Amino acid sequence: MPTRVCCCCSALRPRYKRLVDNIFPEDPKDGLVKTDMEKLTFYAVSAPEKLDRIGSYLAERLSRDVVRHRSGYVLIAMEALDQLLMACHSQSIKPFVESFLHMVAKLLESGEPKLQVLGTNSFVKFANIEEDTPSYHRRYDFFVSRFSAMCHSCHSDPEIRTEIRIAGIRGIQGVVRKTVNDELRATIWEPQHMDKIVPSLLFNMQKIEEVDSRIGPPSSPSATDKEENPAVLAENCFRELLGRATFGNMNNAVRPVFAHLDHHKLWDPNEFAVHCFKIIMYSIQAQYSHHVIQEILGHLDARKKDAPRVRAGPTVLEVFNTLLKHLRLSVEFEANDLQGGSVGSVNLNTSSKDNDEKIVQNAIIQTIGFFGSNLPDYQRSEIMMFIMGKVPVFGTSTHTLDISQLGDLGTRRIQIMLLRSLLMVTSGYKAKTIVTALPGSFLDPLLSPSLMEDYELRQLVLEVMHNLMDRHDNRAKLRGIRIIPDVADLKIKREKICRQDTSFMKKNGQQLYRHIYLGCKEEDNVQKNYELLYTSLALITIELANEEVVIDLIRLAIALQDSAIINEDNLPMFHRCGIMALVAAYLNFVSQMIAVPAFCQHVSKVIEIRTMEAPYFLPEHIFRDKCMLPKSLEKHEKDLYFLTNKIAESLGGSGYSVERLSVPYVPQVTDEDRLSRRKSIVDTVSIQVDILSNNVPSDDVVSNTEEITFEALKKAIDTSGMEEQEKEKRRLVIEKFQKAPFEEIAAQCESKANLLHDRLAQILELTIRPPPSPSGTLTITSGHAQYQSVPVYEMKFPDLCVY
Numbered sequence: 001m002p003t004r005v006c007c008c009c010s011a012l013r014p015r016y017k018r019l020v021d022n023i024f025p026e027d028p029k030d031g032l033v034k035t036d037m038e039k040l041t042f043y044a045v046s047a048p049e050k051l052d053r054i055g056s057y058l059a060e061r062l063s064r065d066v067v068r069h070r071s072g073y074v075l076i077a078m079e080a081l082d083q084l085l086m087a088c089h090s091q092s093i094k095p096f097v098e099s100f101l102h103m104v105a106k107l108l109e110s111g112e113p114k115l116q117v118l119g120t121n122s123f124v125k126f127a128n129i130e131e132d133t134p135s136y137h138r139r140y141d142f143f144v145s146r147f148s149a150m151c152h153s154c155h156s157d158p159e160i161r162t163e164i165r166i167a168g169i170r171g172i173q174g175v176v177r178k179t180v181n182d183e184l185r186a187t188i189w190e191p192q193h194m195d196k197i198v199p200s201l202l203f204n205m206q207k208i209e210e211v212d213s214r215i216g217p218p219s220s221p222s223a224t225d226k227e228e229n230p231a232v233l234a235e236n237c238f239r240e241l242l243g244r245a246t247f248g249n250m251n252n253a254v255r256p257v258f259a260h261l262d263h264h265k266l267w268d269p270n271e272f273a274v275h276c277f278k279i280i281m282y283s284i285q286a287q288y289s290h291h292v293i294q295e296i297l298g299h300l301d302a303r304k305k306d307a308p309r310v311r312a313g314p315t316v317l318e319v320f321n322t323l324l325k326h327l328r329l330s331v332e333f334e335a336n337d338l339q340g341g342s343v344g345s346v347n348l349n350t351s352s353k354d355n356d357e358k359i360v361q362n363a364i365i366q367t368i369g370f371f372g373s374n375l376p377d378y379q380r381s382e383i384m385m386f387i388m389g390k391v392p393v394f395g396t397s398t399h400t401l402d403i404s405q406l407g408d409l410g411t412r413r414i415q416i417m418l419l420r421s422l423l424m425v426t427s428g429y430k431a432k433t434i435v436t437a438l439p440g441s442f443l444d445p446l447l448s449p450s451l452m453e454d455y456e457l458r459q460l461v462l463e464v465m466h467n468l469m470d471r472h473d474n475r476a477k478l479r480g481i482r483i484i485p486d487v488a489d490l491k492i493k494r495e496k497i498c499r500q501d502t503s504f505m506k507k508n509g510q511q512l513y514r515h516i517y518l519g520c521k522e523e524d525n526v527q528k529n530y531e532l533l534y535t536s537l538a539l540i541t542i543e544l545a546n547e548e549v550v551i552d553l554i555r556l557a558i559a560l561q562d563s564a565i566i567n568e569d570n571l572p573m574f575h576r577c578g579i580m581a582l583v584a585a586y587l588n589f590v591s592q593m594i595a596v597p598a599f600c601q602h603v604s605k606v607i608e609i610r611t612m613e614a615p616y617f618l619p620e621h622i623f624r625d626k627c628m629l630p631k632s633l634e635k636h637e638k639d640l641y642f643l644t645n646k647i648a649e650s651l652g653g654s655g656y657s658v659e660r661l662s663v664p665y666v667p668q669v670t671d672e673d674r675l676s677r678r679k680s681i682v683d684t685v686s687i688q689v690d691i692l693s694n695n696v697p698s699d700d701v702v703s704n705t706e707e708i709t710f711e712a713l714k715k716a717i718d719t720s721g722m723e724e725q726e727k728e729k730r731r732l733v734i735e736k737f738q739k740a741p742f743e744e745i746a747a748q749c750e751s752k753a754n755l756l757h758d759r760l761a762q763i764l765e766l767t768i769r770p771p772p773s774p775s776g777t778l779t780i781t782s783g784h785a786q787y788q789s790v791p792v793y794e795m796k797f798p799d800l801c802v803y
Helices: 002-011 015-022 034-046 048-067 071-087 093-109 113-127 141-151 158-179 191-205 223-228 230-243 250-263 271-283 286-302 320-340 345-373 377-390 407-426 440-446 455-469 499-520 527-544 547-566 573-594 597-613 644-652 671-675 698-704 710-717 720-739 742-767
Strands: 777-781 784-788
Touching: 015 034, 015 048, 034 048, 034 071, 048 071, 048 093, 071 093, 071 113, 093 113, 093 141, 113 141, 113 158, 141 158, 141 191, 158 191, 158 230, 191 230, 191 250, 191 271, 230 271, 250 271, 250 286, 271 286, 320 345, 320 407, 345 377, 345 407, 377 407, 377 440, 407 455, 440 455, 440 499, 455 499, 455 527, 499 527, 499 547, 499 742, 527 547, 527 573, 547 573, 547 644, 573 597, 597 644
Parallel strands: none
Antiparallel strands: 777 784
């Protein structure tokens, strides 16, 4: 009787339970009973409403088997679950998935590595299934935490440790694939999840033995490496995660990178940090790259007081505004270290810190170059204006960079580094017209006298101008100052000068000539300065010269030759010979460019005579080591010089308007000359105003008086010579106003008027003051008006009122 009751109870069990029980063999080594599994699958597909009960019962059996350590039956249960998941795609699969995830969680919680790997593999299969409708209530918090913990496995057996870490990475990859596609679903992009996922991936990526340090995108791992190497698999998962990031969640994925690099001190050395940011920038969508840059800048702000090598890490991805601020900070730290340094070991520490700060500064400059050179031209021109606006110029307040704490040395360092940055941004920039490349708002501060006080500054200014002027890539052909036998061999590329370029030279030509003229007369010039000045003259000739500009350039060259001969600036002999060599090289170039035979013949003849009698006037000799220099230039014959009358005669025969060649070139005076700390070039111009100030010491007055002798009185009585000099002066003035260009005349008149106005303002300020009133001054104390009279003997009257 009891046996019959048991049989009856067994027959009364639900069919789904009987089908589930039948798939488990008596011996788990036999594996899943396939025929019974097919029956269970058919039943689940035919009656999808039973799926949740099937899942619950399977989960119950699996939990019991896990507790009893029946690993064989656990494997069979998970295999059955996987097959049911793949076979059923109905709406009723949602409750079944909950049971499935509960069973996966049980496996991940177990301490056996095999079960953890088994659960991970099942979860990955589930993640690859595309559900018809998302389940908004489902969360994966547990799986993110558990898979992240597996990524940090410290199992004693290396093989098992690697296996668990690979399983953890694949599990994270499955969570990412399952959740990132639907923004309405409970997302893993929240900071609490990203703070676990990203460090877990980076922890495994650190195990890469060879970091790809190339500038291009990191190489993609092969399929074999992905499965066997946790470092490569983690890198691939990191790329996939970043590639799926959108506008709203990009920052949450990047911030944990900084925390990981800080915590593990991976900024110095920075190979791994650079590798990470390469992956980030090449994996995210291009339109979101500025978010990464903002996060880097924010982190750099927070770490601005760290060691220089730590700050040098994130500057690879700087942008301009914050970058320039940190450039100033770096120079300020460097200046403070120099001021606070002392002898002995402290000096060694200061030198080491100095080098570290230079690493930061070079990283910033490189960043500007790479970032700016990849921008389109219209944006690059804005960046050029932005950087130029940061360059400190003495006497003006147009620059926007705070240099109050830097001092002269720090300011000069800032100027040099900003110009180096500008040089990198302008490299490869091609503008259709020179007005676009060199607008007035950019050219004026670039050619400021404040940027001529150092030979390195002048070199950078000229190189920036070359980048913007050289629109046909001729600069490489002109490299090095030399006498070119045949310019045609260089195959110079040029086009007809357009109207906009002609207008530019009419407006700004005098400014360019003045910069070159003054740059040649600097005492600290080195060979590179003369080479760059020669290249500047040649590029203006190629890109911007019509007949009028050619005449002006020849006038400029002759003026430089005259300045070297007369030597009003007391230049050393090397610099005088350098100017003579520069003039020879340029006139040789321009004579062949305009192809006037008589002009070429005159230039060639002078160069030939110099080769024989004065080789130090040629660039091939003067810039050579141990070149013999002359003691003076006054004894040389005229045949060694380029003569204005012969040049005018040769060019006039070819149709050039040569009237202006007889007018000596004089650089225009600008307002900045009075603001600059340099010696004003007004001293070199013939327009001078001599006003004797009242506060000049009497000793100076006596020293300036001429000694009165019989010969002096005789000369004063004889006025015939004076009349001749006056006539000659009038003739030169009339000739200048008839033949000189209007811009030059206007510049001279304007400078004269400005000087007179300044002197008059000083005189009026000293002499014209309101006299004190005899009735006294009105003061108010305690609400009552009181008059304080001034005694007559204490009053100071102007000199004109006293007799």
